[in-house]
Each structure stands twice: as C-alpha cells, then as structure tokens.
Amino acid sequence: MKHKTLFFVILFAAIAAASGAYYALSGGGAGVTANVYVDGELVERFDLTAAVVPYEVTVTTDYGTNVVRVSHGAVEVASADCDEQVCVNQGAIHDSLLPIVCLPHHLVIEIEE
Amino acid sequence: MTTVKTRKLVFMALLTAISLVIWVIEAQIPAPVPVPGVKLGLASVVTLTAMALLGRREALAILLMRVFLASVFAGSFSAILFSLAGGALSWAVMAAVLGLFDEKQIWVVSVLGAVAHNAGQLLAAMAVTKTAALIAYAPALLCAAIITGAFTGAAAAALIPALRRLNDRRGGQ
Numbered sequence: 001m002k003h004k005t006l007f008f009v010i011l012f013a014a015i016a017a018a019s020g021a022y023y024a025l026s027g028g029g030a031g032v033t034a035n036v037y038v039d040g041e042l043v044e045r046f047d048l049t050a051a052v053v054p055y056e057v058t059v060t061t062d063y064g065t066n067v068v069r070v071s072h073g074a075v076e077v078a079s080a081d082c083d084e085q086v087c088v089n090q091g092a093i094h095d096s097l098l099p100i101v102c103l104p105h106h107l108v109i110e111i112e113e
Numbered sequence: 114m115t116t117v118k119t120r121k122l123v124f125m126a127l128l129t130a131i132s133l134v135i136w137v138i139e140a141q142i143p144a145p146v147p148v149p150g151v152k153l154g155l156a157s158v159v160t161l162t163a164m165a166l167l168g169r170r171e172a173l174a175i176l177l178m179r180v181f182l183a184s185v186f187a188g189s190f191s192a193i194l195f196s197l198a199g200g201a202l203s204w205a206v207m208a209a210v211l212g213l214f215d216e217k218q219i220w221v222v223s224v225l226g227a228v229a230h231n232a233g234q235l236l237a238a239m240a241v242t243k244t245a246a247l248i249a250y251a252p253a254l255l256c257a258a259i260i261t262g263a264f265t266g267a268a269a270a271a272l273i274p275a276l277r278r279l280n281d282r283r284g285g286q
Contacts, residue, residue: 008220008221008224018252019253019256020252022252037242037243037244039243040242083189084149089147090147098249099244103191103238103242104191107242
C-alpha cells in the first residue's frame with residue numbers, strides 16, 4: 001500500500017514542479033504593445049515603448065471601471081472598483097507570459113510579443 | 114422514532130450547512146497570489162466526505178444546495194457561475210474516479226477533483242471574458258490544485274473513517 005501512495009506523491013510533485021518551472025523557463029516576449037479586451041473585444045491599445053512618462057487611462061464599461069497605468073515596457077491596473085482587486089494586486093506585467101485579468105469586469109490586458 | 118431516511122436527510126442538511134460556513138469563511142481570506150481562482154477549496158472536504166459516506170448523488174445534492182445558498186450570502190452572480198462550473202466538473206471527475214481508489218488513496222481523488230475544479234473555473238473565465246489568452250494561467254492553476262487538493266484530501270481521509278465510526282455506533286443510516 002505504501003508503494004501506491006509514494007507513486008502518486010512523486011507523480012503529483014513532478015507535475016506540480018513542472019508546471020511551476022514552465023513559468024520560470026518560458027520568458028515571454030518583451031513588452032511592446034499592450035491590448036485591453038472587454039468581452040473579447042479590443043477596446044484599447046498601448047505602445048509601451050513610446051511611453052516615456054507613465055500615464056493612466058480609465059476604462060469604463062457596463063461592468064465597472066478599471067484605471068490602467070501605462071509605463072515604459074510595462075502595464076498594470078492602478079485601481080478598479082471591483083470587489084476582488086485581483087487585477088490591482090497583480091501589479092505590472094512586462095511581457096506576454098501572463099495577462100492581467102479582472103473577471104468581474106470581463107477585462108483582460110495582454111502584451112503582444 | 115427517527116427512520117433511516119430522516120437520519121440521512123438530517124446528516125445531509127448538516128453537511129450542507131457545514132460546507133456553506135466553510136465556504137463563506139474561506140471567501141473572506143484574500144487570495145495569496147494574484148491569480149484568479151486560487152483558493153484553498155476547503156469546502157471540497159465535505160463534498161468528498163459526502164461522496165464516500167453517502168453516495169455520488171447525495172454529494173451532488175449537497176454541492177448544488179451549497180452553491181445555491183452561497184449565492185444568497187455572497188451576492189455576485191458571476192462568482193456563483195464560476196463556483197458552479199468548478200464544482201460541477203470537480204464532482205463529475207471525483208464521481209468517476211472514486212471507485213478506482215481504495216480508502217488509503219482517497220487523497221488522489223481529491224487532487225483530481227481540485228484539478229478539475231480549477232480547470233472548470235478557468236474554462237468558465239475564458240468563456241465569460243471571451244479571451245483564450247487566459248489559458249496562460251493553466252500551469253499555475255494546475256500546480257495550485259495539486260497542492261490544495263492534497264491538503265483537503267488528507268483532511269477528508271481523516272474525516273471519513275471518523276464519521277463512519279460515529280455513524281456505525283448510532284446504528285448507521
């Protein structure tokens with residue numbers, strides 16, 4: 001019986017480690033253009049290389065409001081009026097590895113490679 | 114005189130209430146990582162325990178009742194949609210594999226259930242935002258699910274025999 005348990009422990013540990021390593025190894029393409037989608041539709045597009053001074057753009061939809069801050073090579077959600085604040089806590093993204101998501105507002109910000 | 118049916122109904126109601134309380138309390142804990150959908154999933158302990166002690170359909174009934182009641186306490190329709198998506202897929206996977214593992218490996222069922230739960234929520238999120246790019250979160254959610262699933266599985270593994278002994282002493286249901 002012990003062998004079975006050990007087998008699964010090792011199997012799951014390996015999968016967990018591999019999925020963690022995936023992020024460490026795959027660096028996304030550096031931030032050039034950031035796209036903002038609401039309900040899958042492109043609503044804003046920012047050129048991150050052209051942003052010398054950080055500026056903010058407010059995206060207001062039927063779902064709510066998100067303030068997007070664009071800086072050189074990075075984009076983030078500075079503030080939002082959603083309950084969860086996951087998008088705000090995520091901080092800035094610099095590459096195409098992970099998008100920023102505000103689920104209550106159906107909003108996704110991703111950087112194009 | 115309590116019949117077997119009444120005793121079972123009361124037990125199910127009790128488990129529903131317990132899982133609801135667990136869920137509400139856990140909802141107050143802020144997400145540790147900025148990844149949408151990462152949570153401890155402690156209420157799944159009840160789902161798996163119910164499945165092992167009462168049966169698949171009973172566990173589903175408890176799960177659906179809890180999600181329905183949670184919508185009363187936690188408001189947002191969106192959150193309930195995700196809860197339902199994750200919970201339903203989680204139940205389906207656990208119901209399918211429960212028979213394949215003996216009691217000592219019941220934690221594996223929990224891990225698979227947790228992975229299914231996160232997968233369901235990710236798919237729901239992708240459908241809601243109509244953005245396929247969210248799939249980038251899959252590895253993170255997979256990793257988190259394995260960890261939380263193992264934890265809740267261990268809890269269920271300890272709970273199931275204890276509750277079974279308790280029920281047997283009272284004449285079972």
